[in-house]
Amino acid sequence: MAICEENGAAQSQRAQSKTTANMAERFSDALTSIDRQAPSLTYLGLGCWIAWNTIAFSGSFWLHETENSNITENLMLVHLLACFVTLLLVALFTDRFSKWAAKNRATLLGGLVAAVGTFLICNARNEVMGAAVPHSLLTVLFNSGCVLSGIGTTMLFIRSAALFGALPPHRALYRLAECTLLSIATYFILNGCPQPIAVAAFIALPVVGAALFCIRRKDVRGEKQVLATPVKLTPRFWVLLASIGLCSTALELIRAYVLISVPPTFAVGANAVSQLIEIPLMIAIMAAVLLARSRRDGFAKMYSIAACALTVLIVCIAMFSLNTPAVASGAWVVCTCYNMVVWAMLYYLVYQWRGGALRIVALGNAALAGGTLVASLLAMAYQASHISDSVMKAIIALIGVAVLVDVLFVFSEKQINGMLLPVDEGSADAADDASGAGAARQPGRWKLACEEVARAAGLSARETEVFLGLARGRTAQEIADREVVSIYTIRAHTRSIYAKLDVHSKKELAALVQKQVDQAG
Numbered sequence: 192m193a194i195c196e197e198n199g200a201a202q203s204q205r206a207q208s209k210t211t212a213n214m215a216e217r218f219s220d221a222l223t224s225i226d227r228q229a230p231s232l233t234y235l236g237l238g239c240w241i242a243w244n245t246i247a248f249s250g251s252f253w254l255h256e257t258e259n260s261n262i263t264e265n266l267m268l269v270h271l272l273a274c275f276v277t278l279l280l281v282a283l284f285t286d287r288f289s290k291w292a293a294k295n296r297a298t299l300l301g302g303l304v305a306a307v308g309t310f311l312i313c314n315a316r317n318e319v320m321g322a323a324v325p326h327s328l329l330t331v332l333f334n335s336g337c338v339l340s341g342i343g344t345t346m347l348f349i350r351s352a353a354l355f356g357a358l359p360p361h362r363a364l365y366r367l368a369e370c371t372l373l374s375i376a377t378y379f380i381l382n383g384c385p386q387p388i389a390v391a392a393f394i395a396l397p398v399v400g401a402a403l404f405c406i407r408r409k410d411v412r413g414e415k416q417v418l419a420t421p422v423k424l425t426p427r428f429w430v431l432l433a434s435i436g437l438c439s440t441a442l443e444l445i446r447a448y449v450l451i452s453v454p455p456t457f458a459v460g461a462n463a464v465s466q467l468i469e470i471p472l473m474i475a476i477m478a479a480v481l482l483a484r485s486r487r488d489g490f491a492k493m494y495s496i497a498a499c500a501l502t503v504l505i506v507c508i509a510m511f512s513l514n515t516p517a518v519a520s521g522a523w524v525v526c527t528c529y530n531m532v533v534w535a536m537l538y539y540l541v542y543q544w545r546g547g548a549l550r551i552v553a554l555g556n557a558a559l560a561g562g563t564l565v566a567s568l569l570a571m572a573y574q575a576s577h578i579s580d581s582v583m584k585a586i587i588a589l590i591g592v593a594v595l596v597d598v599l600f601v602f603s604e605k606q607i608n609g610m611l612l613p614v615d616e617g618s619a620d621a622a623d624d625a626s627g628a629g630a631a632r633q634p635g636r637w638k639l640a641c642e643e644v645a646r647a648a649g650l651s652a653r654e655t656e657v658f659l660g661l662a663r664g665r666t667a668q669e670i671a672d673r674e675v676v677s678i679y680t681i682r683a684h685t686r687s688i689y690a691k692l693d694v695h696s697k698k699e700l701a702a703l704v705q706k707q708v709d710q711a712g
Contacts, residue, residue: 226406233407234366237351238373239400240344243305245378246393247312247340249462266312268567269334271560273341278557281349285550288349289418292549295405298350302401305343309394311336343397350404352552353414355534356541360490360611363538365480367531368473375466375473382463413545420546423666427610428540428551432558434602435533438498439562441590442526445504447570448583449519465523472528490536491607497529498598505591533559539611543664612664612701613637613708640707648691657684661697662704 226233248267281288291297315332355363377396381389407414449461479489504525507518537555541548573583641662645655660670667685671678694700 222406231366231369233403233405234354235370235373236347236400236403237355237367238370239377239396239403240347240351241370242374242377243309243344243393243396243400245374245462245466246381246396247309249459265333266337268564268571269337270341271564271567273338274345275557275560275564277342277345278349278553278560281345282550282553282557285421285547285553289549292349293353293414293418297346298401298404299398301343301346301350302398303343305340305347305397306394308336308339308341308343309397312340313390313394340397347397347400347404348556349549349553350401352541352548353418354404354407355538356417356548356552357413358538358542360535360539360542361480363542364490364531364535365477367535368476368480371469371527371531372473375470378466379463414548417541417546417548420544422544422547422550424547424550424554425610427606430602430606431536431610432554434597435555435558436562436565437590437593437597438501438529439559440566441501441505441562441587441594442522442529443563443566444569444587444590445501446519446522446526447566448573448587449522461519462523464520465527468520468524469527472524490532490539490611491604493528493532494536494607495598495604497525497532498594500525501529502591502595502598505587505594530559536607536611543612609698612697613662613705637704637708640704644692644704644707648688650688650691654684654688654691657681658688658700661685661688661700664697664701 247270281292311332315329315336355366358366381392384392500521504518504521533555534552537552540551544551569578569583569586572578573580578586638659641659642655645658650658656674657670660673665673667678667681671681674681689695689700692700692703694703
């Protein structure tokens with residue numbers, strides 16, 4: 192009798208396990224089907240992340256009860272410190288983090304942690320909890336919420352590293368513009384809702400973003416490769432990080448200088464105006480991408496334009512004392528555009544190097560967060576009257592000069608183009624196109640240009656393969672590994688290629704290919 196009961200229990204357990212496995216398989220098939228029919232949906236997870244940051248740092252509907260913007264500065268300081276530390280840990284321990292970065296469980300956990308943190312941020316205030324709750328306890332709860340939201344939202348942002356890094360650069364920029372438009376729409380929709388509903392939706396935003404990210408499987412469209420493949424970062428990349436940190440400091444310093452001592456309604460109004468300005472800008476970027484011919488210099492020009500706009504804002508404040516709503520709105524717009532260009536360049540490097548997704552994106556965003564942290568500390572010292580207005584203007588002016596020197600001499604368009612080598616965005620191994628229908632299986636224009644240059648120079652078949660690797664920015668060791676030959680053989684082929692093409696560096700080689708692309712276009 193007992194044996195029969197044990198057998199029945201075992202069979203019941205096996206049946207339950209089989210049912211659970213079938214449900215998991217059906218769920219996985221459903222996600223695959225959704226991704227196949229609406230491939231752009233999963234990228235919008237980053238749009239929820241952008242919307243969360245916009246709402247949180249502007250104060251928006253969740254901060255109408257207070258009389259000043261101090262609480263948003265505290266939020267930014269603690270939240271960004273948590274983000275900065277988390278990003279550095281990811282960059283330092285890339286091997287460990289890459290194993291779970293694209294897993295749905297880790298992504299959903301990040302969304303839940305961020306949602307809990309957001310709940311504490313929205314409710315840990317006297318206006319909500321009442322005067323009966325000790326102020327020290329509210330401070331602990333608020334700071335805990337900032338830390339949790341920083342860790343959780345960083346986990347979501349890290350998920351986008353492989354997702355966008357596996358896309359060809361211009362398609363990644365197109366997706367970023369889509370995400371920004373979604374964040375703008377979310378911002379205005381929630382601001383039009385009754386406050387309790389808007390606050391609930393704000394708390395749920397990280398979970399919605401995580402759910403969208405989970406539609407994509409980690410082994411689709413080269414994401415597994417860019418996560419698992421290590422890369423050696425070049426000296427020029429570290430210069431890029433220094434430039435990002437400097438410009439980020441200047442942007443936040445301008446925003447904080449204008450908004451730190453005014454009511455939140457002032458900040459919310461400036462942010463709403465900036466959101467309206469960004470709509471045609473994002474549409475223009477998307478149209479430009481659709482009409483672009485995969486020229487990498489577009490990224491360099493966008494970076495320079497954003498940095499020059501930043502310099503103009505600094506001049507307006509430091510020289511003419513124009514700390515007005517218009518300048519505040521302009522700072523929001525420039526900040527959004529600059530961040531988007533930086534992310535696009537980071538994703539470009541991931542796609543170009545076919546690896547290093549977590550380390551590249553984590554370090555790049557850590558530079559953004561670090562610059563903002565420095566500026567927030569300066570702004571809080573200014574608000575506490577530890578820094579006079581004249582000294583603050585002098586600091587802003589000095590940073591403006593540093594930004595100008597950086598853009599003109601240290602990290603100019605020329606240096607950017609030397610780092611962002613031409614890539615074949617239409618090749619057979621490229622990711623799905625912007626419409627999601629799949630890239631054409633014919634060779635792209637860039638690859639055809641490479642082959643034309645190789646034919647004109649009389650390169651052999653083996654030299655042509657090496658030439659394609661060099662033009663993509665690969666090192667001699669990477670090419671040797673792909674071709675399964677000795678590195679000395681690759682170096683010999685490289686010397687022969689340089690001699691036949693009459694070039695002396697990868698930069699000149701890339702310029703030769705780009706010239707052929709322009710002539711063919």
